[in-house]
Amino acid sequence: VLTGDSVATTLKEIAAALGLSPVSVSKALRGSGRISEETRRRVMEAARKMRYRPHGAARSMREGRTGIIGLIYSTEQTKGNLPLEQLSAIQEALSENSFDLMLAEVPTGQLGQPGKTSSLLRHWMADGMLINHQIALPEAVNELVEGDHVPAIWINSKQPHNCVFFDDYGAGRRAAEHLLQLGHRRIAYLDYGHPAQTLYAPYHYSVLDRYLGYEHAMQAAGLQPRLIMAPDGIGAGERVAACRQWLAQPDRPTAVIAYSTNNTTPLQFAAAEIGLKLPRDLSLIAFSGVTPPDSDLRLTLMLQSYRRLGQQSVHRLMGRLAADAGAQASQEPLAIPIDLYHGQSCVPPPGQ
Amino acid sequence: VLTGDSVATTLKEIAAALGLSPVSVSKALRGSGRISEETRRRVMEAARKMRYRPHGAARSMREGRTGIIGLIYSTEQTKGNLPLEQLSAIQEALSENSFDLMLAEVPTGQLGQPGKTSSLLRHWMADGMLINHQIALPEAVNELVEGDHVPAIWINSKQPHNCVFFDDYGAGRRAAEHLLQLGHRRIAYLDYGHPAQTLYAPYHYSVLDRYLGYEHAMQAAGLQPRLIMAPDGIGAGERVAACRQWLAQPDRPTAVIAYSTNNTTPLQFAAAEIGLKLPRDLSLIAFSGVTPPDSDLRLTLMLQSYRRLGQQSVHRLMGRLAADAGAQASQEPLAIPIDLYHGQSCVPPPGQ
């Protein structure tokens, strides 16, 4: 506007306006090289007045790096899970390392079609990649990442190398042990079954790991694991009824570990209908990524910090980038612990 | 790997390998210009074998555009709201227009500090901006956008121009009218008060607009609006109690419109405690961005489609970009209607 031109201001223009060379202007603006304090001030002021913004592409080309990290993700629940908290943590961590974040959503549905893959994947635009996608990566991504042509870190996915994921197995154990210490013996594990299971599709490792952690803790205590779960899933309308049935048995569990807070509401309703009062008659631990909004009963949780997940994945990626380009040393998998959040839903079993 | 070099393949290298000029290779790869079918095939194959990826920065510089759209957002609830569904819709719409998406989170806390603003804002990296941030934009963003140096669209914010937002006023009316048509007369509006209100900070327009829509519909029907809301907010632990009190009055409302589904749970608990059965004794409409997970009572909702919000904002931005750079014609504000989702929580009032 000041220059009367709709095109961006360039170094050359500033130079011309001040009777300097573009090089001096460049030096002045970045504070590198030798430049007089006087010139520096004049340049800074002119740049501000002329609304100068450095041309990112030009700088990238010159410096041989873009300063951009790509995040590959899917919003399909069965293929990926990207909480906003994680995204925000990634952004913040990248910002601290002077990187920008570019997104590439893996399109739902057909994967292979070459025309639809993001140009972030087809072009050379990012210095590194974060992959928040668990299942069935499109060919374009695979070539890029598995061929090791771009340093990448897998998020929330168990891989042989270069991955950051939650320690769901340990958390399953920890949940069971907490209840065991309180004196519980009849502890059940609750999952309504994943939609993916019905389709032969592989499902997220946490589905198995959380259960296994629970199972091993029970076995270590000489107790029988009890899986409350219909292999082919339980429909939405039938859940309360199913839970009622489970709770009506004489040797009903005194405590339940739930795969997700999504699973607990029907159970709580069923308990209420039968006349069981929580937590007195039934203790409850659920996995969750967020402390749920206030209600009458603050649930005890295995609380996944998606913030830490995001931070650590960036940290690892920065590590790979720092290693001299030729080396690109692989990194060992990193398991993020899941903390026990003490709510109000766990007490010793009745009659104890 | 094939070339034994860790650096990226370039056009020149392909050209050298095939005994061609870089220009021909460029033409062949993009299908532009005259090139023999035979050469084209050879080039394509070589490019694939050598894992060629076009250098984004070089192309950007040459073409004078980056093909990138920046999304400015905040994860602070009082300043912005970015549902994943909206993000995904934006990404998808951009992808259809062959644009990539770059993120810039406005840092929480101190706004002005110059060092911390994303380089997306300091550099020339994006052809246009989407601004999903309602309050207290940092200086850097303001200069850029208000100075009209980058085409931008405001999302979820009422502005004189170039914005896309929900028609919260119309939705408030619509909700009230729906209940009026069912025969309700004592209809209340429920909000627990925003945290922001306690800080003199301006709050999101929807807080006022939804209520105003409700109020005007009531007035048009010759009825008295009732606002259930504590001006300085109601703490988490006291909400059930407060609702119980409101519902205990003899002229208690027969229907309630809630600012958000977050607000309804305490009300439902209170109703249950008092012995009021939903929806028989109390009808309920809540604003929401998602159809909530299955429970015993499927709520009737004013359902905001963040997918449409995202799509439309991209559509508008594309419109601004298409207008020849000099013109950059401003666009009129666009209000997205909020649909009434018929759940099970609205029936005629008792005794009718």
Next chain:
DNA sequence: ATGAAAGCGCTAACAC
């Protein structure tokens, strides 16, 4: 149908 020349905006290396 193919190639030579030029230049997008910037900065590292080297004069002066």
Next chain:
DNA sequence: GTGTTAGCGCTTTCAT
């Protein structure tokens, strides 16, 4: 302290 030269990878223009 400042300027000149050169080139990052690509594409548009214009010869051949």
